[in-house]
Structure formats: structure tokens, C-alpha cells
Amino acid sequence: MTDSRPVIAEFVDVHRHYVMGDNVVKALAGVSVQVKKGDYLAIMGRSGSGKSTMLNILGCLDRPTQGAYLVGGRDVSRLSDDALSEVRGHEIGFIFQSFNLIPQLTVLENLEVPLFYQGRIGPESRAKAEHLATRVGLAGRLDHKPMELSGGQQQRVAIARALMNDPLFLLADEATGNLDSNTEREILDLLDELRAEGVTIVIVTHNAKVAERADRTLWLKDGTVECFVDNRKTQAVPS
Amino acid sequence: MIGDLGRTIRLGLKSLLLHKLRSSLTTAGILFGVASVIAMLAVGEGASQDALMRFRDMGVTNVLIRSKKPEETQQSSSSSGMSILGYGLFYKEADRIADALPSATVVRVREVQRGLMRSENWVSSIVIGTEPAFLPVTNMQIAEGRWLTDLDLSRQANVCVLGASLARALFPLENPIDQTVLAGTEDRFRIIGVLEYQGRAAGASGTTYDECAFVPMTSSRRRFGDTVRNLSTNRFEAVELHEIKVRLETSEEVESAAAVLRDMLLPKSDPAIGGMAPHVKAGDVEITVPLELLKQEEASKRMFNIVLAVIASISLLVGGIGIMNVMLATVTERTREIGIRRALGAKKKHIIQQFLVEAGVLSALGGLVGVGLGLLIPDLITRFFDQRTDVLPQHVLLAFGISAAVGVVFGIYPAWRAANMDPVEALRHE
Numbered sequence: 251m252t253d254s255r256p257v258i259a260e261f262v263d264v265h266r267h268y269v270m271g272d273n274v275v276k277a278l279a280g281v282s283v284q285v286k287k288g289d290y291l292a293i294m295g296r297s298g299s300g301k302s303t304m305l306n307i308l309g310c311l312d313r314p315t316q317g318a319y320l321v322g323g324r325d326v327s328r329l330s331d332d333a334l335s336e337v338r339g340h341e342i343g344f345i346f347q348s349f350n351l352i353p354q355l356t357v358l359e360n361l362e363v364p365l366f367y368q369g370r371i372g373p374e375s376r377a378k379a380e381h382l383a384t385r386v387g388l389a390g391r392l393d394h395k396p397m398e399l400s401g402g403q404q405q406r407v408a409i410a411r412a413l414m415n416d417p418l419f420l421l422a423d424e425a426t427g428n429l430d431s432n433t434e435r436e437i438l439d440l441l442d443e444l445r446a447e448g449v450t451i452v453i454v455t456h457n458a459k460v461a462e463r464a465d466r467t468l469w470l471k472d473g474t475v476e477c478f479v480d481n482r483k484t485q486a487v488p489s
Numbered sequence: 490m491i492g493d494l495g496r497t498i499r500l501g502l503k504s505l506l507l508h509k510l511r512s513s514l515t516t517a518g519i520l521f522g523v524a525s526v527i528a529m530l531a532v533g534e535g536a537s538q539d540a541l542m543r544f545r546d547m548g549v550t551n552v553l554i555r556s557k558k559p560e561e562t563q564q565s566s567s568s569s570g571m572s573i574l575g576y577g578l579f580y581k582e583a584d585r586i587a588d589a590l591p592s593a594t595v596v597r598v599r600e601v602q603r604g605l606m607r608s609e610n611w612v613s614s615i616v617i618g619t620e621p622a623f624l625p626v627t628n629m630q631i632a633e634g635r636w637l638t639d640l641d642l643s644r645q646a647n648v649c650v651l652g653a654s655l656a657r658a659l660f661p662l663e664n665p666i667d668q669t670v671l672a673g674t675e676d677r678f679r680i681i682g683v684l685e686y687q688g689r690a691a692g693a694s695g696t697t698y699d700e701c702a703f704v705p706m707t708s709s710r711r712r713f714g715d716t717v718r719n720l721s722t723n724r725f726e727a728v729e730l731h732e733i734k735v736r737l738e739t740s741e742e743v744e745s746a747a748a749v750l751r752d753m754l755l756p757k758s759d760p761a762i763g764g765m766a767p768h769v770k771a772g773d774v775e776i777t778v779p780l781e782l783l784k785q786e787e788a789s790k791r792m793f794n795i796v797l798a799v800i801a802s803i804s805l806l807v808g809g810i811g812i813m814n815v816m817l818a819t820v821t822e823r824t825r826e827i828g829i830r831r832a833l834g835a836k837k838k839h840i841i842q843q844f845l846v847e848a849g850v851l852s853a854l855g856g857l858v859g860v861g862l863g864l865l866i867p868d869l870i871t872r873f874f875d876q877r878t879d880v881l882p883q884h885v886l887l888a889f890g891i892s893a894a895v896g897v898v899f900g901i902y903p904a905w906r907a908a909n910m911d912p913v914e915a916l917r918h919e
């Protein structure tokens with residue numbers, strides 16, 4: 251069966267080495283993976299296996315030491331700092347474990363931050379923020395400060411913020427790690443709904459309950475892909 | 490772009506308001522710097538405007554030569570009684586000056602103290618004997634009637650022109666023109682004119698021309714003579730001319746004319762070389778050159794401004810260091826925010842912009858309050874110390890502009906630090 255969906259993000263033999271004096275830590279040692287439009291991919295692995303390193307490169311916060319990373323078909327592995335900032339701003343929606351809202355800004359202002367750096371603040375950005383706040387179930391909270399919201403609500407704001415720039419994909423880092431299990435379920439349900447609307451999601455997690463919501467799980471081990479697990483068939487596919 | 494800057498400023502204010510106390514303490518340095526600069530400039534400006542106006546009133550193209558009573562020596566005071574103390578300028582000297590400076594206008598002035606009486610009103614005044622050119626040389630105007638003419642002088646007419654205050658004192662209700670006034674006990678003068686109000690000092694004495702009466706030079710001489718009893722020392726003094734005003738055509742001529750006059754009238758350090766004018770007694774003539782005083786005042790003002798600039802720089806430097814300190818703390822505290830912003834697409838330049846704006850807003854706020862205080866202080870100084878102060882708008886703008894600039898300059902390093910953080914590290918920061 252051929253899959254004609256476009257590839258949104260692709261690792262081609264990505265290495266990331268940290269040089270510590272004489273030692274070289276190979277946090278990633280040749281990882282290749284494709285994320286297609288509409289995918290829901292989970293990345294798992296033991297502590298130190300390279301998950302965070304992979305997430306940083308996926309999020310264009312870091313560059314591979316070797317290999318290529320393509321976002322929407324364009325190699326971003328050698329881009330300048332400014333160009334990477336632009337890729338982050340236009341193509342990626344970040345969701346963090348600790349929500350990472352800016353405390354002194356209101357919900358509306360937080361939502362507008364990604365568009366601010368694209369010079370797109372105006373009535374449209376406000377309308378969009380209102381629309382997305384409603385979408386994540388926070389209509390009427392636009393003028394609240396993050397501290398006035400519960401953890402689950404804050405994470406909803408963060409998800410709305412991640413969608414403000416119509417990203418190619420959402421990149422979630424342990425998105426439910428700071429939430430209780432009920433709230434966790436609500437957030438995961440929200441991600442499922444977004445997924446159903448066609449949003450592409452990559453999530454890094456320790457939590458099997460989180461990972462099983464995804465279509466596929468990528469298992470990392472010592473900086474390499476140990477295996478892919480297709481969660482719908484629940485059987486391991488060796489890489 | 491403008492809207493974006495406005496937003497950056499507004500959100501920057503929000504961040505600063507998170508730490509109200511810290512932010513306000515930080516701006517104190519800038520605040521007092523700006524306030525003291527404005528206040529000092531206002532005081533300096535006021536004092537110098539005061540002086541400049543006084544010198545300008547004397548006329549910048551004029552040279553004023555006054556008779557000065559010599560310091561009384563031991564013998565002359567012991568031999569008081571009926572002796573006559575003669576000193577000062579002679580009529581002849583005015584002619585010599587006119588010859589030496591052909592392009593100059595030379596005005597002779599005699600001052601005689603007399604009580605002036607009009608019905609029940611009596612005023613002690615100075616009767617100035619002078620000539621027609623006095624009016625243009627002193628830049629005064631006639632309010633009513635007319636000024637003295639050459640004909641009045643040649644006829645030794647008993648006519649007089651009153652200063653504005655004197656006219657009001659003697660004639661509170663009537664029009665003084667063509668009325669008469671009694672000077673002393675026997676000399677009656679017909680009033681032909683009243684001067685516009687001047688409000689400035691005539692000479693060192695502190696009285697203004699507004700309180701004086703003006704009569705023809707020749708009439709003064711004939712009526713009052715050249716010997717005058719000084720009421721305070723009860724001695725007779727013989728003074729021909731109390732003042733000679735020399736008006737040059739342009740201010741360029743003043744310097745050379747002043748040199749000629751000094752050479753002519755002041756005692757030389759070595760009489761053997763130049764030889765002193767035989768009829769001028771040493772030390773009884775004083776030459777005032779308003780233009781020179783004006784220049785001296787301007788020079789001392791420049792000096793004052795340099796001192797001020799140094800003080801201002803030091804206080805603003807201290808203020809700037811305060812800003813830098815607090816901005817470094819802010820950047821460290823908000824490391825995670827910087828990471829978040831970078832993840833959401835901020836370039837380094839956006840981060841720099843943000844923190845520069847915050848630093849600028851912080852110091853501009855200090856500057857703004859400083860301006861308020863700086864406007865208040867001169868007001869209080871004027872009220873309580875009776876010292877003229879002038880707040881110039883350009884000084885206020887300058888002080889405020891510098892304060893905002895200080896914030897931006899001292900914000901550069903913290904902002905640069907913020908922008909160059911590794912986004913990954915910044916996001917991991919607790």
C-alpha cells in the first residue's frame with residue numbers, strides 16, 4: 251500500500267555529538283525517520299536515550315552535528331540562527347511540559363506572541379486568538395493572567411498558542427507530565443480531536459498511556475532507533 | 490512597525506511593574522540626575538540672564554565713564570571743615586573724547602540731588618543735567634510731551650522731563666505737562682515731557698532713571714553750580730561731570746574705543762612712559778564696558794556649563810550603572826521567558842529590542858519624574874531665595890533625551906546577553 255501523504259519532517263541519518271573535553275557523547279547516532287502530514291508520532295526511550303536531543307533538533311532549537319533534517323522538504327540543518335528562528339516561528343508549534351506561558355502577559359497576549367514576531371499583530375490575530383481559545387474551551391478567559399488558570403487550562407492556552415501560526419506540526423514535550431490523570435486525559439482527548447482535524451503531532455514522553463494515543467511509537471536507545479511500534483496493530487516493527 | 494514598538498513598550502512596562510519597588514529604586518539615580526541637571530541649568534541660566542540683561546541695558550555699544558570719589562586719605566579727612574573735595578571728569582574731557590573718537594556719540598551727564606516739590610508732594614530725587622543724545626544712547630522713549638532739544642540747552646531753559654515713577658509721585662492725578670516743579674528751594678522748572686517706564690538701574694547707585702528728572706546740561710550748571718554739598722558727609726564736593734556716556738556705532742568698535750579711553754583717562758602704571766593726563770587725578774574715574782562684562786559673563790557661563798556637564802555625566806553614569814545592574818538581574822530572572830520567545834520564533838534582534846526598550850522605558854520613566862522634579866525645584870528656589878531661574882525647553886528635552894539614551898546605552902550589554910543565550914539552555918532554566 252502506498253502512502254501519498256506529503257512528508258512534513260524528515261531525519262536523514264541525524265547525528266548529534268556533544269564534545270566534553272576528550273569525550274564525545276553521541277546523543278544521537280544516526281536517526282532516520284519520516285513524519286507525514288496527519289501523523290501522530292510518539293517518541294519514547296529510557297533516560298539518556300536521546301529523546302530531548304531529538305526533540306531539540308525537531309524543534310529547530312538545535313542543529314545536527316551530521317546528517318540532514320528536512321522541514322517541509324527543505325534542509326534546515328545548516329541554517330543560520332535567524333533562519334532557524336523563522337522556521338520555528340512559521341512551521342512549528344511547541345507544547346511544553348511546564349506550559350511555559352509568559353507570566354506577566356494575559357492569555358490573549360500570550361496567544362499573540364508567535365504572530366508578533368512575524369509582524370502580524372492586528373484585528374486578525376485577535377480574532378484568531380479568540381477562535382482558538384474557544385476551540386480549546388477557554389472562551390472568555392482571554393484577559394486572565396496564566397497564574398489565574400489551572401494547570402489544565404494553562405496547557406490548553408499553550409496548545410492554542412502552538413496553533414496560532416498554523417504550524418506544519420505540533421511538537422509536544424511531555425505535555426501532560428505536570429497534570430493529574432483526569433486532566434491528562436482531557437488534554438490527550440483535545441490532542442486526539444486536533445489530530446482528527448488533520449493536525450500533525452509529535453510527542454516525546456515517558457508515559458505509555460500517552461504514547462498509546464499515537465499511531466506509532468519511535469523507541470530510542472542509545473541515540474539510535476531501536477524500533478517503531480504501530481499502536482493500532484500493537485506489534486513491534488524492527489527498524 | 491510603530492504599532493509593534495508601542496506594543497513592546499506597553500508589554501515592557503508590564504514587566505517592569507512586576508517589580509515596582511525595584512524598578513522605582515533603579516530609576517532614582519536617573520531621576521535625581523535629571524532633576525538636578527534641569528534645576529542647575531535653570532539657576533545658571535537665570536543668574537546669567539539677569540546679568541546679561543543688566544549689561545545689555547547699559548548698552549552693548551556703549552562705554553560708560555563715571556566719576557568716582559577717591560578713597561579719602563588720612564589728611565584730607567582730618568582737614569575737613571570747609572575744604573572742597575574736587576574730583577572726577579571735567580567738561581573739557583568730554584570734548585577731548587569727542588575729538589579722539591569722531592564717530593562716537595558723547596553724552597555728558599551731571600547728577601545733582603535735589604528735593605522736588607509740587608504742591609503738597611515732595612520727592613527726594615536726582616536731577617540729571619544732560620543733552621539731547623542722552624535719550625537714544627540710553628534707549629529710552631518719551632511717553633508724553635517731548636525730550637530736551639539743543640535749543641533748550643543753548644537757552645539754558647528751565648525745562649525738565651520726568652521719569653515715569655517720579656511723574657506719578659509728583660502728579661498722582663493731573664497731567665504733568667506744562668506744570669511746574671520746584672527743585673530745592675528756588676529753582677522752578679516747567680515740565681515738557683514724561684519718559685516711558687524703564688524699570689532698570691541707571692548706575693551703581695541702584696536708583697532707576699524712572700525716579701529721576703532730566704534738565705538741560707547748561708541749566709543744571711547755571712542753577713546748581715559745580716559745587717555740591719554732599720549731605721551724608723556734610724562736605725562740599727566739586728564735580729563737573731558725573732558721567733560721560735560714549736556710544737559707538739557698532740559693537741566692533743567698542744574694544745578699540747575702550748582702549749583709547751583707558752589710555753586717556755586712567756592712571757598709567759608707569760607715568761614716565763605714557764605720562765598721565767595732568768588734570769586727571771589718579772583713581773577718580775571708572776570705565777565700564779558693558780560688552781566686556783557681557784563677554785565675561787558668557788565665558789563664565791560656558792565654564793559653569795562645563796562643570797555642570799561633568800556633574801551631570803557622573804550622576805547619569807551612576808544612574809546608568811543602576812539600570813544595567815537591574816537589567817542584568819531581569820535577564821537572568823527571565824531566562825525561561827527568553828527561551829520561550831526564541832522557541833516561538835523570536836530572533837536575537839527581537840530579544841535585544843525587547844530588553845533595550847525595557848531599559849529605555851525604565852530610565853525614561855525616571856527621566857520623566859526627574860523632569861517634574863526639575864521643574865519644581867527652580868520654582869521653589871525662585872520663591873524662597875528670590876533668585877531668578879529660567880527653565881529652557883531645550884534643557885528639559887536635553888535632560889530627558891539623555892536619560893532615555895542612558896537607559897538604552899546601559900541596556901545594550903544585558904540585552905546582548907539575553908539574545909545570545911542558547912534557546913535550549915534557556916528553556917531548561919528553572
Ligand SMILES: Nc1ncnc2c1ncn2[C@@H]1O[C@H](COP(=O)(O)OP(=O)(O)OP(=O)(O)O)[C@@H](O)[C@H]1O
Binds near residue numbers: 270304
Ligand atoms: N548539553 C549537553 N552536553 C553534553 N551532553 C549532553 C548534553 N545534552 C545531552 N547530553 C547527553 O546526551 C545524551 C542524551 O541526552 P538526552 O537529554 O537527549 O536524553 P533524554 O532521553 O532526554 O533523557 P531523559 O529522559 O532523562 O530526559 C545523554 O547521555 C546526555 O548526557
Ligand SMILES: [Mg+2]
Binds near residue numbers: 301302303
Ligand atoms: Mg530529556
